[in-house]
Each structure stands twice: as C-alpha cells, then as structure tokens.
Amino acid sequence: MTAIEVIFYILAAVAVISAAGVVSARNPIYSALFLVVTLFALAVLFVLLKAEFLAIIQILTYAGAILVLFVFIIMLLNLKPDELIERGYGNAMKFLIGIASFSLFLILGYVFHFAKWQAPAINPGFGDAASVGKEIFTRYVVPFELAGVLLTVALVGAVVLAKRKLD
Amino acid sequence: MITLNHYLILASALFAIGFAGVVLRRNMITLLMSIELMLNAVNITLAGFSRIHGNLEGQMVAFFVIILAAAEAAVGLAIIVLVFRRRGSVQSTELGELRDVTDAH
Numbered sequence: 001m002t003a004i005e006v007i008f009y010i011l012a013a014v015a016v017i018s019a020a021g022v023v024s025a026r027n028p029i030y031s032a033l034f035l036v037v038t039l040f041a042l043a044v045l046f047v048l049l050k051a052e053f054l055a056i057i058q059i060l061t062y063a064g065a066i067l068v069l070f071v072f073i074i075m076l077l078n079l080k081p082d083e084l085i086e087r088g089y090g091n092a093m094k095f096l097i098g099i100a101s102f103s104l105f106l107i108l109g110y111v112f113h114f115a116k117w118q119a120p121a122i123n124p125g126f127g128d129a130a131s132v133g134k135e136i137f138t139r140y141v142v143p144f145e146l147a148g149v150l151l152t153v154a155l156v157g158a159v160v161l162a163k164r165k166l167d
Numbered sequence: 168m169i170t171l172n173h174y175l176i177l178a179s180a181l182f183a184i185g186f187a188g189v190v191l192r193r194n195m196i197t198l199l200m201s202i203e204l205m206l207n208a209v210n211i212t213l214a215g216f217s218r219i220h221g222n223l224e225g226q227m228v229a230f231f232v233i234i235l236a237a238a239e240a241a242v243g244l245a246i247i248v249l250v251f252r253r254r255g256s257v258q259s260t261e262l263g264e265l266r267d268v269t270d271a272h
Contacts, residue, residue, distance in 0.1 A: 002168075004169055005168070005169055008169045008173060012173070012177045015177065015181065016177070016180050016181065016184070019180075019181050019184045019185070019204055020184055022184075022188065022197070022200055022201065022204060023184055023185070023187055023188035023191065023192065023197070023201060023204075025197075028194060028196040028197050028200070031196070031197045031200050032200065035200050035203065035204070038181075038204065038207070039207065042207055042210070042211060045174070045177075045211060046210075046211075046214055048169075049174065049211075049214045049215055049217070049218045050218055051214040051217065051218070051226050051229070053226075054210075054214060054226050054229055054230060054233075057230065057233055058210075058233065061233050061234075061236075061237055062203070062207075062233065062236070065237060066203065066236065066237055066240045069240055069241065069244055070196065070199075070200065070240070070244065073196065073244045073247065073248060074196060076248070077196075077247075077248070077251050077257065079257065083255075083256060083257070084194065086192065086193040086194060086258060087193065087258070087260055088191065088192070088193050089191065094191060097187055097190050097191055098187065100187075100190075101183040101184070101186050101187035101190070102183065104179075104182070104183045104186055105179050105180055105182075105183035108175075108178075108179030108182060108183070109175075109176045109179050109180075112172060112175035112176060112178075112179060112212075113172060113176075115171050115172055115175055115219075116171075116219075119218070119219060120219070120220075120221040121221075122218075122221050126221070126223070127217075127223070127226060131223060132223060132226060132227075132230070135223045135227060136227070136230070139227075140227050143227075143231060147231055147234045147235075150234065150235070150238050151234065151237065151238055153238075154237075154238035154239075154241045154242050155241065157241075157242050157245070158241040158242050158244070158245035159245075161242070161245035161246060161248075161249055162245040162248045162249060
C-alpha cells in the first residue's frame with residue numbers, strides 16, 4: 001500500500017465513523033463535535049483531490065463559521081436533558097430506515113461503480129487560490145455576485161427572524 | 168491505487184448516513200447537521216469529477232454549495248431559535264399544524 005492509500009483509508013474511516021456519530025449522538029453538542037471531525041477529514045480528502053482552495057474554504061467556512069454558529073445556538077438554547085428525548089420511531093421503523101438508507105448507499109455505489117478513472121495530467125496550479133480566483137472572477141462572476149446577494153439576504157433574514165420583538 | 172470510485176463510494180456512504188439522520192432524528196439541530204453531511208458528500212463527488220475532468224467547474228459548484236450551506240444554516244438556525252421561543256422545544260414533531268386533522272396522530 002502506498003502512503004496515499006493509507007491516508008485515504010484512514011480518513012475515509014474517520015469520516016464515516018464520525019458521520020455515524022453525528023446521526024446517532026443524543027446530545028446535539030456531540031453531533032456538532034463529530035461533524036467537525038468529519039469536515040476536517042473531508043478537507044484533507046479535498047487536498048488529495050487537488051482542490052486545495054476548496055479544502056481551505058471547507059475549514060474556514062464549515063468548521064470555522066457554520067459549526068461555531070451551530071455550537072452557539074446549542075449553547076444559547078441550553079436544552080435540558082429531558083428536552084433531548086425524542087419521541088421518534090419504534091425499533092422496527094428504525095430498522096426499516098436503516099435498510100432503506102443502506103440500499104440507498106448500495107444503489108449510489110452501484111451507479112458510481114461505472115465511473116472511469118483516467119487521472120489526467122493537470123497543470124501544477126490546479127485548484128489553488130490563484131486558478132480558482134481567476135475562474136471565480138471571470139467565468140463565474142455573475143454567480144459569485146448572486147452568492148453575495150444570497151448571503152446578505154440570509155443575514156437580514158436571520159436577524160429579522162431571531163429578533164426578539166418586531167416593531 | 169485510489170481511484171475516483173473510492174471517493175464516490177465514500178461520498179455515497181456519507182450521503183446515506185446523512186439521509187438516515189434526516190429521516191430518523193426529531194431534533195431539528197441534528198437534522199440540519201445531517202443535511203450539512205449530505206451536502207458535504209455531494210461536494211466530495213464534485214471535487215472528484217473536477218479532478219478527473221481536469222477542469223475547475225466541479226470545484227466551482229462545490230464552492231457555491233458551501234456558500235449555500237452557510238446561508239441555509241443561518242436561516243435554519245434562526246427558525247429553530249424562533250420555534251424554541253414559541254414552543255419551548257426543538258423537536259420537529261412539535262410542528263404539525265398543517266397536518267390533516269383527520270389523519271390519526
């Protein structure tokens with residue numbers, strides 16, 4: 001096994017196990033911490049896929065901003081242990097949902113099984129900040145501006161929604 | 168040798184786990200985190216296809232998915248705070264007003 005393979009398998013195992021932790025942890029704060037681990041593992045996988053800028057954005061935005069927002073909201077709500085008990089499905093239904101999501105995995109895996117890997121020789125600067133930035137500000141400048149508008153709208157919307165009293 | 172298939176199968180595993188979380192969980196905060204998990208699985212496939220095609224389009228889409236996830240998390244968490252203030256709970260079962268009244272609860 002090469003070093004890349006070892007790194008990939010370790011990171012994939014970490015990502016999948018902590019993703020299972022996100023879904024199964026009773027307390028949302030544990031879910032948030034498991035999600036951080038998954039996001040970091042995926043960021044390293046982005047680096048292996050020659051998407052360095054995306055990896056940095058993943059850590060800055062996801063682990064740095066979105067997760068802090070989640071943790072902040074969890075702390076703000078300060079849920080009592082009895083408020084964390086879920087009146088969820090019974091065991092039979094949980095088993096069925098497990099089967100359903102596992103078959104979703106099998107179907108997706110089967111479809112993806114046909115993908116061909118012909119790793120092309122790529123330019124040395126592929127996926128770094130310079131090439132991605134050039135792409136964003138030339139071909140994708142309109143979506144980029146629209147993303148700015150979207151973030152402004154989301155910011156205003158979040159403030160208006162969470163404000164204690166509308167006047 | 169790690170091929171694209173390895174990444175895609177990892178992504179489908181993460182997507183399936185996120186799907187299970189969205190369907191199973193009733194805590195809305197965990198539900199939002201499961202959605203983030205599914206979006207991340209998609210990002211892995213986008214970056215992988217971007218790598219094998221040797222152009223940056225997939226990475227661009229993944230970039231906008233991250234921006235979208237940030238906006239979604241902000242508004243979603245604001246809604247959760249609002250629901251908690253009104254109902255004193257973050258369980259999604261609390262929000263059933265639009266359910267058909269003839270439907271057995």
